[in-house]
Amino acid sequence: MTSSAYRKFAQPQLSEASIQAVADVLRSNWITTGPKVNELEQALSQTFGNRPTRLLTSATGAMEVALALCNIGAGDEVITSAQSFFSAMNMIVKCGAKPVFVDCDLVTRAIALDQVEAAITPRTKAIMPTHFPGALGDMDALYALAKKYQLRVIEDAALVQGSKWQGKPVGAFGDIATFSFHPNKNMTTIEGGAIVLNDEAEAQRVEVLRFHGIAKLPDQTRDVVEASGKFNMSDVSAVIGLHQLTQFDDFMAQRQVLAEHYFTSFPAIPGIVLPPQGQPDQTWNMFCVLIPYENFGHTRNSFRAALHDAGIGTGVSYEACHLTTVGKSFGYTEGMFPNAERIARETVTLPLHVGLMAADVDEICAVVKRVLVG
Ligand SMILES: Cc1ncc(COP(=O)(O)O)c(C=O)c1O
Known part of the structure; x- marks a missing residue:
């Protein structure tokens, strides 16, 4: 038996229960960021070794926020693979930094770590590797290199949610990891992404960065503490993610x-x-x-x-x-x-x-x- 006459190369699978749950959220009068986003953040965090996890509207947005979180901007360099989706390059350029490309392995497509080391300059601030299905690059060697040169690592894990390195899921170790919940990914929230962070201080800054850079003041008015965009996920998306999980x-x-x-x-x-x-x-x-x-x-x-x-x-x-x-x-x-x-x-x-x-x-x-x- 086969599935259908035309086989698409990717296709989300949405359960009837998730469709019903969307209707319930729509009827609840709370349809933007709210309890379902919190619930999904906590559920995902458990899959990432209980590391702080925040939801955003896409992996691309998560990368933009990650670069801001690492204070990367004009005059900085970020090393990334020439073989990847365009998001990493675009977000590096958009924050004012220079994308420094290196090659990848032909089969695993993992970033070539020997070339990463050769590309490091005093301006280098971070490495943004993309992980591909089937095999991760040598994560121990990657983090040893990052430690040696005191570089941040922003892992583009859009394609590998659930993959493990030496028994630990991607996101459960290392520095920052970003995931995508686009309909073609391992699970979907329609559009959406997650960022996995080191500590609550980073998570709090991401909460500011994902919503206009707004901080609440004690007198209940608002300040903008750093100019930022708007990347908050809706509860409608999050409830789909909860069912997908x-x-x-x-x-x-x-x-x-x-x-x-x-x-x-x-x-x-x-x-x-x-x-x-x-x-x-x-x-x-x-x-x-x-x-x-x-x-x-x-x-x-x-x-x-x-x-x-x-x-x-x-x-x-x-x-x-x-x-x-x-x-x-x-x-x-x-x-x-x-x-x-x-x-x-x-x-x-x-x-x-x-x-x-x-x-x-x-x-x-x-x-x-x-x-x-x-
Ligand atoms: C490797 C990789 N990184 C990042 C992204 C961007 O994900 P999003 O659409 O959630 O921004 C994609 C999307 O296809 C991707 O394949």
Whole structure:
């Protein structure tokens, strides 16, 4: 049995109970930030080793707030991977700092720590690595480096909620971690994000930063203590997250089954690079493969079109940040980060979400084989 005629590459799974709970919140007359946000923050904190956790409207907003929290701005440098979604680069640029790109591992896509060390200057304030499904980079080495040079670390953990390093969930150790609850992520709040922090003082500053920089004065009036934006999550979103969290382990187990089916069913074709296999305690938000399309008489577009015609949705995760218009404006050019550039050229994201069944994955693999080698 398969799931449906058209397999989207990602799709949220919303229970009837969560839909009912949204209606209840809407009828409660308290629909913006309130008790459900508090409840979800506490529930998430428990999954992050009881570290202070605050909700925001997106992971991108969480990164903007994280950079402000670390007092990063004009004249500072932040080291980040050339292969990631655009959020880290954009938020670094937006706060006035310079994004210093380095390459990543071709298979795990983890930031290349030897290149990080070489890129550190007296202006460097932080490292912003992105974690990818299937394997984390060496977190001990990352934090040893950060400690050696007294750098902050802001982990972009948007894709890896639930993944563990040596038995500890991402977010439960280290410095700052940001998570996304966009509908394509491991759990959703429609749009939303979380930031995991070191202590209550940081959490209190995040509460100020996520709401206009407002602090309440003893006389019940308000002060603006630092100029900031507005990133507070609504209770409507939070109640969805609470329901998603109760299903989280089942979601991850299903994603694991699907990833294992990809590894067993994927055609063994020379030149194709699969994601890392067999690392313990990893969650599977995406299944991205690298394909040298021209070896099979294709471009990525013609390959994706052939899959689309066979009822299979695909994505591209991700383009190379340093080759975007914004990246190039900092002097970056083609050829500087070969792994990031190869990933950007060859990557394709295949369907992987909780609505899929193992038989879907087997069929997708059969179509990939037919399209590439007949
Ligand atoms: C690696 C990574 N980081 C950050 C984000 C941004 O997440 P959000 O949409 O919640 O801002 C995404 C979204 O796709 C992502 O894939």
